[in-house]
Amino acid sequence: xxxxxxxxxxxxxxxxxxxxxxxxxxxxxxxxxxxxxxxxxxxxxxxxxxxxxxxxxxxxxxxxxxxxxxxxxxxxxxxxxxxxxxxxxxxxxxxxxxxxxxxxxxxxxxxxxxxxxxxxxxxxxxxxxxxxxxxxxxxxxxxxxxxxxxxxxxxxxxxxxxxxxxxxxxxxxxxxxxxxxxxxxxxxxxxxxxxxxxxxxxxxxxxxxxxxxxxxxxxxxxxxxxxxxxxxxxxxxxxxxxxxxxxxxxxxxxxxxxxxxxxxxxxxxxxxxxxxxxxxxxxxxxxxxxxxxxxxxxxxxxxxxxxxxxxxxxxxxxxxxxxxxxxxxxxxxxxxxxxxxxxxxxxxxxxxxxxxxxxxxxxxxxxxxxxxxxxxxxxxxxxxxxxxxxxxxxxxxxxxxxxxxxxxxxxxxxxxxxxxxxxxxxxxxxxxxxxxxxxxxxxxxxxxxxxxxxxxxxxxxxxxxxxxxxxxxxxxxxxxxxxxxxxxxxxxxxxxxxxxxxxxxxxxxxxxxxxxxxxxxxxxxxxxxxxxxxxxxxxxxxxxxxxxxxxxxxxxxxxxxxxxxx
Numbered sequence: 001x002x003x004x005x006x007x008x009x010x011x012x013x014x015x016x017x018x019x020x021x022x023x024x025x026x027x028x029x030x031x032x033x034x035x036x037x038x039x040x041x042x043x044x045x046x047x048x049x050x051x052x053x054x055x056x057x058x059x060x061x062x063x064x065x066x067x068x069x070x071x072x073x074x075x076x077x078x079x080x081x082x083x084x085x086x087x088x089x090x091x092x093x094x095x096x097x098x099x100x101x102x103x104x105x106x107x108x109x110x111x112x113x114x115x116x117x118x119x120x121x122x123x124x125x126x127x128x129x130x131x132x133x134x135x136x137x138x139x140x141x142x143x144x145x146x147x148x149x150x151x152x153x154x155x156x157x158x159x160x161x162x163x164x165x166x167x168x169x170x171x172x173x174x175x176x177x178x179x180x181x182x183x184x185x186x187x188x189x190x191x192x193x194x195x196x197x198x199x200x201x202x203x204x205x206x207x208x209x210x211x212x213x214x215x216x217x218x219x220x221x222x223x224x225x226x227x228x229x230x231x232x233x234x235x236x237x238x239x240x241x242x243x244x245x246x247x248x249x250x251x252x253x254x255x256x257x258x259x260x261x262x263x264x265x266x267x268x269x270x271x272x273x274x275x276x277x278x279x280x281x282x283x284x285x286x287x288x289x290x291x292x293x294x295x296x297x298x299x300x301x302x303x304x305x306x307x308x309x310x311x312x313x314x315x316x317x318x319x320x321x322x323x324x325x326x327x328x329x330x331x332x333x334x335x336x337x338x339x340x341x342x343x344x345x346x347x348x349x350x351x352x353x354x355x356x357x358x359x360x361x362x363x364x365x366x367x368x369x370x371x372x373x374x375x376x377x378x379x380x381x382x383x384x385x386x387x388x389x390x391x392x393x394x395x396x397x398x399x400x401x402x403x404x405x406x407x408x409x410x411x412x413x414x415x416x417x418x419x420x421x422x423x424x425x426x427x428x429x430x431x432x433x434x435x436x437x438x439x440x441x442x443x444x445x446x447x448x449x450x451x452x453x454x455x456x457x458x459x460x461x462x463x464x465x466x467x468x469x470x471x472x473x474x475x476x477x478x479x480x481x482x483x484x485x486x487x488x489x490x491x492x493x494x495x496x497x498x499x500x501x502x503x504x505x506x507x508x509x510x511x512x513x514x515x516x517x518x519x520x521x522x523x524x525x526x527x528x529x530x531x532x533x534x535x536x537x538x539x540x541x542x543x544x545x546x547x548x549x550x551x552x553x554x555x556x557x558x559x560x561x562x563x564x565x566x
Contacts, residue, residue: 002204002536005049005092005112011037012099017076019045020056020065022358024085025212026394029358030064031056031083049088049112050206050393056083057096057104064362077104090115090536115205115536126544181429183488184232186501189508189554191225196518197547198222200527203540213355213391214463216476223285223466224477225484226511227415230293231422232429232485238300239430251301259294261566262286269519282384283376283407286515291412296419299327320431321424328420331413335471338410339462344374353468356402357395368395368402372410372468379409390467404467411469421449421478425485435494442486449479507554513564514550 011017016038020031031054037043047053056065056075076098077084084104086094092112097105198219202208210219266286274280303323338344340351348367354360356368368389369376376385382403389396389404396402425445432438456462456472464473491498507514521527527546533539557563 002534002539003049003090003206005047005088005090005094006044007047007086007094007096008042008044008109009035009037010042010095010097011039012097013102014039014100015059015102017098018058018061020058021047022054022083023051023394024054025051026358027214028360029395030361032358032397032399033061033063033065036061047088049090049092052085052087054083054085057098076102077106089113113535116207121537123540123544181236181489181493182500182505183485183492184229184236184426185508186492186498186504187485187488187508188226188229188511189501189504189506191222191229192507192511192514193504193547193551194218195222195226196514196550197543199518200522200543200546201539203536203543205536205540210390210466212394213359213467214465216464216466216473220466220473221477221480223288224415224418224474225481227289227292227418228422228425228478228481229485230289231296231419231424232426234293234297234300234419235423235426235430237297238304248301252298255294255297255301258566259290262290262293265516265566266290269516272520279383281386281405282380283386283405283409285407288407288412288415292415292419295416296324296327296423299323300423321420321427324420324423328417331416332471335410335413336460338371338375339468339470340460342371344371353463353465353470355389355391355395355404355467357391357400358397359395365400366402369404369408369468372408373404375410376405376408380405406467406469408469414469414471414474417471418474418478421445421482425482429489429493439486439490442482442489446479446482446486449475449482453479503551503555506558507551509563510554510557512566513557514554517553518546518550 009017009019016036018033019035019037021034022029022031035043035045055077057077058065058075075082075084077096084106086106089112091110092108093110095107095109097107099105198209202219208218211217263286266284266289267280267282269286270281270284300323339353343350345367348364348370352364352367352370354364354367354370356365358365368391385403385405385408387403389402390406391404392398392402425442428441428445429438432441453464453472453475456470456475457464460471462470462472464470464476466473488498488501492501501508518527526549529542529545530538533542
């Protein structure tokens with residue numbers, strides 16, 4: 001088993017001793033009674049090495065140990081009532097000897113595996129191969145011309161590709177109308193490949209997986225980046241105003257149909273392996289896409305003439321999307337009201353956003369997720385939500401049986417805000433002919449989002465939290481997504497240093513198919529080669545290999561001109 005360390009307790013004293021432990025990352029959590037060792041006895045204990053741990057050796061026995069509340073309940077391994085620290089690695093081995101005088105001696109028998117050393121080697125090799133493909137594109141062009149046919153049709157594979165491009169569009173210059181922004185496809189391709197890698201396990205590396213509660217890791221950016229780029233493609237879809245006005249009823253039908261298709265597909269995906277109408281999960285990733293896309297796209301459709309007819313000074317052109325800003329403001333108001341001011345439970349404090357359980361010395365063990373959790377419990381009930389929680393590894397640990405759905409209803413308000421951010425970015429690259437003006441406004445968006453994230457964290461005290469889709473989490477991801485998109489747009493569309501964003505453009509053109517495919521074929525060969533490995537490097541190699549297969553599939557589909565949309 002990976003992520004496991006062992007510690008051998010050797011009790012040379014004449015007293016029975018008790019061993020308590022807790023993850024360092026568990027914020028203000030009491031230590032949990034893990035084992036006991038009788039006088040003159042040895043015992044080996046297994047510890048999970050996801051995170052470093054604190055431990056205590058004491059002569060008194062309780063379920064929990066907290067030096068703040070129990071001053072006489074002291075740690076024999078420290079001169080005061082403080083916790084001892086132990087840095088853990090996978091397969092590490094320790095020996096803790098308690099002598100006749102009740103003094104502790106900790107010896108390291110095996111420092112364990114440096115998971116990041118092996119992981120870094122695999123990742124460097126993978127990135128080297130990827131870079132050789134990118135920069136060797138010209139040399140491989142002859143091969144790809146035989147395998148990949150001509151340029152794919154101008155159709156963006158996402159729930160936002162609703163309108164064909166018309167060079168007679170009155171809203172933007174002809175040169176921009178006929179131009180395909182490959183940075184959008186490439187950004188989406190990067191995101192879907194990262195999503196596949198993360199969903200397959202990210203090599204079981206804790207630092208690459210979702211953060212248990214507050215905080216931010218690589219995996220926490222994937223879903224928000226998808227929401228962001230979906231907003232950008234809405235801008236692309238609505239750039240032809242004349243066609244929109246001529247086909248308004250058809251476009252409304254198409255938006256509603258696509259939203260419904262995404263929602264139903266999401267529920268079908270949730271039923272894989274556990275199809276039961278009584279317990280099927282209703283919230284989900286595609287369901288969040290469906291709601292965010294449907295609301296923002298319909299708002300854009302209804303107000304598109306107001307946007308184009310707005311007479312504003314050139315310096316205020318960025319406010320042409322004022323109906324969407326109004327929508328985002330309404331969503332922010334709803335989010336802030338329920339999050340900060342709603343008394344969702346008489347036993348929980350207003351504004352609570354913690355993980356419950358052991359958090360903060362078990363102050364509010366059953367208040368997990370605050371208002372966001374309560375809304376899901378009222379509307380969907382526990383039977384139709386995600387019946388686990390990402391924070392459980394730290395704050396539950398099998399003691400409270402807590403659950404929380406990270407794609408809950410209240411988080412849809414902030415995902416709509418992020419969709420509007422993506423829409424603004426797409427609108428900026430479409431409606432600013434001069435590159436300097438385009439990049440200046442994109443940088444302004446980054447600065448505004450960075451300020452919003454800091455204000456949310458340090459003034460409103462809203463933590464960066466993927467489980468809650470907090471406003472600070474959305475603002476941070478919007479800032480990062482816009483920054484990365486600026487780089488993509490500069491290298492791919494503006495300077496053309498990175499031709500068409502190859503090879504990320506191909507998965508970006510079939511992102512829906514890749515998402516559905518990797519969810520369905522998760523446990524199938526060749527995407528899963530073994531049920532378990534003895535080290536992280538095995539999991540990492542398998543997950544990178546599986547992700548690469550989906551990239552090859554996307555290249556093959558592009559060669560056959562197969563583009564699946566919803």
